[in-house]
Amino acid sequence: SQQGEEDPQALSIQEGENATMNCSYKTSINNLQWYRQNSGRGLVHLILIRSNEREKHSGRLRVTLDTSKKSSSLLITASRAADTASYFCATVGYNNNDMRFGAGTRLTVKP
Amino acid sequence: EAQVTQNPRYLITVTGKKLTVTCSQNMNHEYMSWYRQDPGLGLRQIYYSMNVEVTDKGDVPEGYKVSRKEKRNFPLILESPSPNQTSLYFCASRDRLQETQYFGPGTRLLVL
Numbered sequence: 001s002q003q004g005e006e007d008p009q010a011l012s013i014q015e016g017e018n019a020t021m022n023c024s025y026k027t028s029i030n031n032l033q034w035y036r037q038n039s040g041r042g043l044v045h046l047i048l049i050r051s052n053e054r055e056k057h058s059g060r061l062r063v064t065l066d067t068s069k070k071s072s073s074l075l076i077t078a079s080r081a082a083d084t085a086s087y088f089c090a091t092v093g094y095n096n097n098d099m100r101f102g103a104g105t106r107l108t109v110k111p
Numbered sequence: 112e113a114q115v116t117q118n119p120r121y122l123i124t125v126t127g128k129k130l131t132v133t134c135s136q137n138m139n140h141e142y143m144s145w146y147r148q149d150p151g152l153g154l155r156q157i158y159y160s161m162n163v164e165v166t167d168k169g170d171v172p173e174g175y176k177v178s179r180k181e182k183r184n185f186p187l188i189l190e191s192p193s194p195n196q197t198s199l200y201f202c203a204s205r206d207r208l209q210e211t212q213y214f215g216p217g218t219r220l221l222v223l
Contacts, residue, residue, distance in 0.1 A: 004153075031210055042115075042201060042214035043154075088153060092210060099212065100170075101146075101154040 004032075004089040004102030012108040019076040021105040023089030024069075030094045032065055034074050037086045037104070046074075046087075081111045113138045115215035117202050123221045124192055132187045132218050134202030141207040143185040144169065145177065147198040148217075154201065160185055161207075192222045 007022045023032070031050045035043040049056045049065045049072065056063045062075040076083055086104040115136045124130055136143065144159035146169075156169030160179040174196055176188040185204075189196060199219050203212040 033211060035214075040199065040217065040219070042216045043203075043212075044214070045211040048211055090154075098169075099144075099156070103151055103153040 004091050004100065006087070006089055006102040006105040008105060009103070010106045010108070012110065013079060015079060015081055015109055015111050017079055017109075019079050019083070019107055019109070021074045021087050021089075021107070023072045023074070023102055025072075025089075025091045025102075026070065027091075027093065029067075029091045031092050032063075032072050033090045033092065033099075034061075034063060034072075035088045035090060035101075037088065039085075043088065076107075079107075079109045081109050083107060084109050113213070115202055115204055115213050117200075117215040117218050119218060120216065121219050123223065125223050126193055127191050130189050130192060130220075132189075132200060132202075132220070134185045134187065134215060135183050136185075136202075136204040136213070137183065138204060138206070138213065139182065140204035140213075141182070143179070143202065143204045144212070145175070145185070145187050146201045146203065147171065147196075148201060149198050157187070157200075192220075194222050196220065197222045 004023045004025045033048045034046045037043045047058045060077045065072045086106050088104045090101045118133045141162045145157040146154040148154045155171045158177040160166045202215040205212045
């Protein structure tokens, strides 16, 4: 069963703008991860945030986590055409075996 | 180069003809898993393995089998494929202590 649900399903922006994607989930988590997928290819890990963390940065990526609202957001600043991809959040429970993905947000960055 | 490989990358088959999709990783990872990806549904876990000879069902195991005889390999077996198993399949692996997964390039399967 899906755990995370991304919002919006699709996002189209101009190069240079910021892109924000949201993820909501239902049960307690150990950590939440964001992955990127170029069309039809394997997923690539972007960033992991633990349940006791509120914000994390990696380059142009900023992830926040609100465990009280069971939600996370991924912000990509100063977007580039090469950021065009689908982005998935994945939640990991405390037994660390169950990684559950949402349906993803399809981001298009227009040059 | 550290990687997860899958073969074949593309496969067209007919209903009922047994097939195997291979998965191999060269990172000495204990944990391996299989997912299927369908439009609008994200990735759903089929089976996972925590180590050699240890496998367990994920969320959508019906119609699939797996085996883990060696640490590096985790084949996915469809004994009698049906059209509803048409999908994009991903194998993934991770170290026992790491939490991020490494994904293979995917296998696109069409069952007629």
